[in-house]
Amino acid sequence: LGSGSSGNAMVVETREGRLLVDAGFGIRELERRLRAVGVSPSALDAVLLTHEHGDHCRAARRLAQRYRLPVYASAGTLFGAGLRGLERAIEIRPGQAFELLGLLCEPVLLPHDAHQPVGVVLEDRSGRRLGLIADCGRLAEPAWSRFLDLETLVVEANHDLEMLRTGPYPWALKRRVAGPLGHLSNREAADGVASLAGDRLRQVVLYHLSRTNNLPALARAALSEELVRVGCHAQLVLTEQHATTAWLQVDPELTRPGGT
Ligand SMILES: [Zn+2]
Ligand SMILES: [Zn+2]
Numbered sequence: 001l002g003s004g005s006s007g008n009a010m011v012v013e014t015r016e017g018r019l020l021v022d023a024g025f026g027i028r029e030l031e032r033r034l035r036a037v038g039v040s041p042s043a044l045d046a047v048l049l050t051h052e053h054g055d056h057c058r059a060a061r062r063l064a065q066r067y068r069l070p071v072y073a074s075a076g077t078l079f080g081a082g083l084r085g086l087e088r089a090i091e092i093r094p095g096q097a098f099e100l101l102g103l104l105c106e107p108v109l110l111p112h113d114a115h116q117p118v119g120v121v122l123e124d125r126s127g128r129r130l131g132l133i134a135d136c137g138r139l140a141e142p143a144w145s146r147f148l149d150l151e152t153l154v155v156e157a158n159h160d161l162e163m164l165r166t167g168p169y170p171w172a173l174k175r176r177v178a179g180p181l182g183h184l185s186n187r188e189a190a191d192g193v194a195s196l197a198g199d200r201l202r203q204v205v206l207y208h209l210s211r212t213n214n215l216p217a218l219a220r221a222a223l224s225e226e227l228v229r230v231g232c233h234a235q236l237v238l239t240e241q242h243a244t245t246a247w248l249q250v251d252p253e254l255t256r257p258g259g260t
Contacts, residue, residue, distance in 0.1 A: 004210070007025040011037065018044050019045065020050060049071060120206055130152040157207070194230045
């Protein structure tokens with residue numbers, strides 16, 4: 001639905017329902033964006049939050065109340081977002097997969113300066129896998145290898161290191177963004193994607209680009225160079241802050257034998 005430093009949200013649709021991953025816009029804006037991609041807000045079935053920062057959970061409470069939605073989040077995120085008292089708050093645990101709307105969801109603890117931030121791997125009944133690495137400070141094991149064998153990887157490519165270094169952010173903020181609990185640079189994202197790029201990877205979606213410290217062309221160049229280097233033919237898709245992205249299908253052809 002849009003991604004960047006001032007708001008992030010993504011819809012995952014399965015045969016069994018629609019999951020909103022993060023709700024980082026104001027509620028009206030979020031509703032508008034949902035409708036723009038053909039989803040009535042009342043057709044959502046659940047919300048999953050990666051962490052409590054405003055650009056990921058701004059509308060979570062109001063949306064959950066207005067549409068009576070369950071909100072899945074780690075204990076730290078529920079606490080940080082002030083959502084513990086919410087009627088349908090459901091605590092999820094990093095490393096413990098659970099089922100939701102026909103998807104096996106595995107929350108993966110990521111390094112970022114929030115209480116208990118997670119990325120997530122979603123696997124459908126045919127074994128098709130989508131991974132989301134939103135805000136993430138660095139490529140760290142054991143988290144990183146949880147994102148192996150995906151068809152679609154959504155990954156933060158926050159900043160170009162040189163633009164961040166010479167840009168207008170105050171020094172302390174620059175240090176935070178580039179630090180181990182901050183955000184992934186284009187370079188880090190490229191290295192990370194290269195290490196995850198296997199035969200199955202069909203789509204790499206670049207998420208959370210900074211408007212101040214990055215340019216789509218730089219992010220694209222860094223990632224595509226690396227994909228070429230490792231011989232991966234995945235399609236590169238860039239998300240935008242001010243516009244929704246067209247629906248992507250998690251590889252319809254690649255249903256593995258034995259899948260249902
Ligand atoms: Zn964050
Ligand atoms: Zn963020």
